[in-house]
Amino acid sequence: MKRCAWAGDETRMIAYHDAEWGVPLVDDVRMFEFLTLEGTQPRTLQSIILNKVEWYRAAFAGFDPERVAAFVAQRVEELLRDPGIVRHRLKIESTIVNAARVLEAQREFGSFAEYVWSFVGGVAIQNRWTSLAELPAQTPESRAMSRDMRRRGFKFVGPTTCYAFMQAVGLVNDHEVGCFRHAEVQAS
DSSP: OOOOGGGOSOHHHHHHHHHTTTOOOOOHHHHHHHHHHHHHSOGGGHHHHHTTHHHHHHHTGGGOHHHHHTOOHHHHHHHTTOTTSOOOHHHHHHHHHHHHHHHHHHHHHSSHHHHHHGGGTTSOEEOOOSSGGGOOSOOHHHHHHHHHHHHHTOSSOOHHHHHHHHHHTTSEEOSOTTSHHHHHHHHO
16 A cells, blocks of 8 residues: 655554544644644654654643643643653743634634634645655645734744644645545545
């Protein structure tokens, strides 16, 4: 069975590719989780973060935006000592800030998902890449998302991070056309 080239051969990366990556999401908690994780590390180090997902879920209250937005300075200090996550003060603090922004988007748009999906007109973009070399690092849609998120006060949401987020939550189908997941994700 052919997979996208980036999935590599590590068990967790293969499982993520085969079951999660690129599947269209509308669950605000899962979307907040993906936004946080995509902002934590560049794609080249994604396998490291994937191996820490359970630690992140425990550290950040299951990515419940209401609970995370209520974290106080003492909790930040505790997280800075947590060996299961990337202990980077600005990234930890950005997760708390972003949780509050997710709650604001929910109030304004009805859900964080509605807000996020608005950048692609509510329908996933179906790309037809034949190799990794064709995948862009960012797109007009990811640049628009980044600009708007930064205007709203989100942190660590540059256009490249936004594109990785869009790929992860299924706003774009960037599975290579020869990958068995391309058609499966397109049909979902």
